Amino acid sequence: MLFIVLPLPCVSNSRYTTVESFKQLVTxxxxxxxxxxxxPRGKVAYWLFRWRSTTEDVVKFKRKKILNDGPTRNNFTILIE
Incomplete structure (x- = not known):
């Protein structure tokens, strides 16, 4: 099991990460x-994941890609090396 807690603005107000892209990365x-x-207007987000032992291609998570542009967005991102 993997339990992740993040401040919600990390994924809801980021240039490079959305809630959906974060879930795709962990999947x-x-x-x-x-x-x-x-x-939607909360401060914290919680996710509970279970290991399924089959990985997918993570190439698209190796570089930053702007998903939401704007001057008020933060720069939170998760990259895979």
Whole structure:
């Protein structure tokens, strides 16, 4: 099991990461989403993943890609080396 807690603005107000792209990244690493909890105007997001032992291609997570542009966005991102 993998339990992740992040400040919600890390994924909701980032240039490079969205809630969906974050879930795709963790899924590509070999985990399956079991449970997720966050509110649109909340401060914290929670995810619970279970190991499923089959990984996918993570090439698209090796470079930054702007998903949401704007002057008020933060620069939070997760890259795979």
């Amino acid at each position: 590509a690493l070999g985990f399956k989403l079991e449970q997720e909890q966050w509110r």
